[in-house]
Amino acid sequence: MATTSVSGNSRAPATAAGRLLATAVANPFGTLVVLGLAYLAWTLGLPIVDWAFVNATWVASDRAGCNPDGACWAFIVNRLPQFAFGFYPEAERWRAWIVLLAPPLLLLLAMAPDFPGRRRILVVGFCLYPIAAFVMLAGGVLGLAPVPSEKWGGLLLTMVVGLGAFVFSFPIAILLAIGRASKLPAIRLLATGFIEFWRGMPLIAILFMSVIMLPLFLPPGVEFPRLTLAMIGITLYSAAFLAEVARGGLQSVSRGQSEAANALGFGFWAMQGYIVMPQALRAVLPGIVNSAISLLKDTTYVMVVGLFDLLNIVNAALSDPAWLGLATEGYVFVGLVFWSLCFGLSQVSARMERDAERNQSRTPSGERKAP
Amino acid sequence: MTANASISVRSLSKWYGSWRALRDVSMDIEGGTCTVLCGPSGSGKSTLLRCLNGLEEWQEGDVVIGGVPVGYRAGELRRLRRDVGMVFQSFNLFPHLSVLDNVTLAPRIVRRRGRRESEQHAMQLLERVGVGQHAAKLPSALSGGQQQRVAIARALAMRPSILLFDEPTSALDPESVKEVLDVMIDLARSGTTMAVVTHEMGFARRVAGRVVFMDKGSIVETGEPDEFFDCPCTDRAKAFLGNIARN
Numbered sequence: 224m225a226t227t228s229v230s231g232n233s234r235a236p237a238t239a240a241g242r243l244l245a246t247a248v249a250n251p252f253g254t255l256v257v258l259g260l261a262y263l264a265w266t267l268g269l270p271i272v273d274w275a276f277v278n279a280t281w282v283a284s285d286r287a288g289c290n291p292d293g294a295c296w297a298f299i300v301n302r303l304p305q306f307a308f309g310f311y312p313e314a315e316r317w318r319a320w321i322v323l324l325a326p327p328l329l330l331l332l333a334m335a336p337d338f339p340g341r342r343r344i345l346v347v348g349f350c351l352y353p354i355a356a357f358v359m360l361a362g363g364v365l366g367l368a369p370v371p372s373e374k375w376g377g378l379l380l381t382m383v384v385g386l387g388a389f390v391f392s393f394p395i396a397i398l399l400a401i402g403r404a405s406k407l408p409a410i411r412l413l414a415t416g417f418i419e420f421w422r423g424m425p426l427i428a429i430l431f432m433s434v435i436m437l438p439l440f441l442p443p444g445v446e447f448p449r450l451t452l453a454m455i456g457i458t459l460y461s462a463a464f465l466a467e468v469a470r471g472g473l474q475s476v477s478r479g480q481s482e483a484a485n486a487l488g489f490g491f492w493a494m495q496g497y498i499v500m501p502q503a504l505r506a507v508l509p510g511i512v513n514s515a516i517s518l519l520k521d522t523t524y525v526m527v528v529g530l531f532d533l534l535n536i537v538n539a540a541l542s543d544p545a546w547l548g549l550a551t552e553g554y555v556f557v558g559l560v561f562w563s564l565c566f567g568l569s570q571v572s573a574r575m576e577r578d579a580e581r582n583q584s585r586t587p588s589g590e591r592k593a594p
Numbered sequence: 595m596t597a598n599a600s601i602s603v604r605s606l607s608k609w610y611g612s613w614r615a616l617r618d619v620s621m622d623i624e625g626g627t628c629t630v631l632c633g634p635s636g637s638g639k640s641t642l643l644r645c646l647n648g649l650e651e652w653q654e655g656d657v658v659i660g661g662v663p664v665g666y667r668a669g670e671l672r673r674l675r676r677d678v679g680m681v682f683q684s685f686n687l688f689p690h691l692s693v694l695d696n697v698t699l700a701p702r703i704v705r706r707r708g709r710r711e712s713e714q715h716a717m718q719l720l721e722r723v724g725v726g727q728h729a730a731k732l733p734s735a736l737s738g739g740q741q742q743r744v745a746i747a748r749a750l751a752m753r754p755s756i757l758l759f760d761e762p763t764s765a766l767d768p769e770s771v772k773e774v775l776d777v778m779i780d781l782a783r784s785g786t787t788m789a790v791v792t793h794e795m796g797f798a799r800r801v802a803g804r805v806v807f808m809d810k811g812s813i814v815e816t817g818e819p820d821e822f823f824d825c826p827c828t829d830r831a832k833a834f835l836g837n838i839a840r841n
Contacts, residue, residue, distance in 0.1 A: 483686035487700035488676035501690050
């Protein structure tokens, strides 16, 4: 960052590089540390750059066509459609494209400058996404050809499971948080028990139970696809965690708020919806985004019940005889994709916090016209 | 309910656990008059006020507002509270909503009025209490006195037949106290039924029809303001007034 110092010290170096240099020459210890770091960066960073870019092969038809000294990105490039969509039939790919591109577009919109209706589009967009995505992918209605969920895979599946579980778990979490703060012992006990049960179980155990054990208890003839069963498990798991985050928010809203709402004649749900929850959720926004990021990464566990999410499909592709021995490339790719998604989420979170802060300190002379 | 209903309290008793907060309290507030409740802290005056709109539950006795007994069932309470406005010591404005939205939210959601109608009424009220130019701001951008006046406008927006004030000026600096009291005096003179917990004796003298002095959960003395302040009958009231005068 090239910011000039305003502290009055005119000799303070203006840039990060300048500050680094100043530290380096300031004392012998500083010099030693900077030199050591530079050496580390050189010895570790250079081979990585060599491997990932200089000696990398981007176009090849199999492993043999790759430079053995560099990364064989051709493997990823060749398999990209599969990594993105799994076994989704090629003729229907346009549907998968829409489902795949909608979340990044929504994230971009969340980062865009404010305009009237932006928030509404965002909220409606994220809330409708899981249902719309399911209808779009599954087909069978609106003249769309049916595609069984066994064929969904790759990043597509990761998006649908991650966002779907998050959006579905949100209302459940709010109800659980309200239940846990209830004055009625039965409701409080029920909510607490539910939260503790789902929070205390490993996600892998939940997935095994929902996919393998749950069907045993269903009446014969009733069958759910594995994806649906896994989604139910992940949703309830996520709801338990989100509920505790939301409860923290509820506790931060002062009692005076609900008293004022009561005194104005608000019923319980109107009070929660218009007065308590908006404040509570705003207070714990970083925690909510934290849960979303954690949930997105947890979706990789669906591989244990045989679903081909991004990680599992890359994993499977590694055993292709034409591309043997490319685990590093595969996992680096998966890591980068997940990292970008999570980074996008945390950027959105930071933006929302900035907006909230500005709202709190604004002096809107004429920002909003009174009637 | 009439536009300025009367309140009648009959042998009200309330316990917090084993501690008795109200002892057999009976009191009448005539429609269209202002009653001031005063007394040392812990005397039960705020508790009594909060019983009047069901924010506190009580164990014995009855509260009758405009001829309708205050019930315990949630639906009944909600209907009652629409007609009983309340102003709190700590304002309790909704910090995430603009001043205008603070005032219009309850009419729109609870009374299901249209946005335009609610906003017009809200602006009239905000002008009346003198904060019309701040309608678009968030409460945190306002001074304490301004916030409390918004809170009064918010209570008035429900067109209540009775207004309750729970130490409305205790959290304010002296200058703001006057702003808020002026609004309250204006309300009292226009014939709103008011019950006010306050130590502002100037306010009581100017507009109160009656002063109710409480101590240790019971009503010790009631009277017209001039009688009460000039020659209180009981020793406890004398001591209390002496303390206030010294401060």
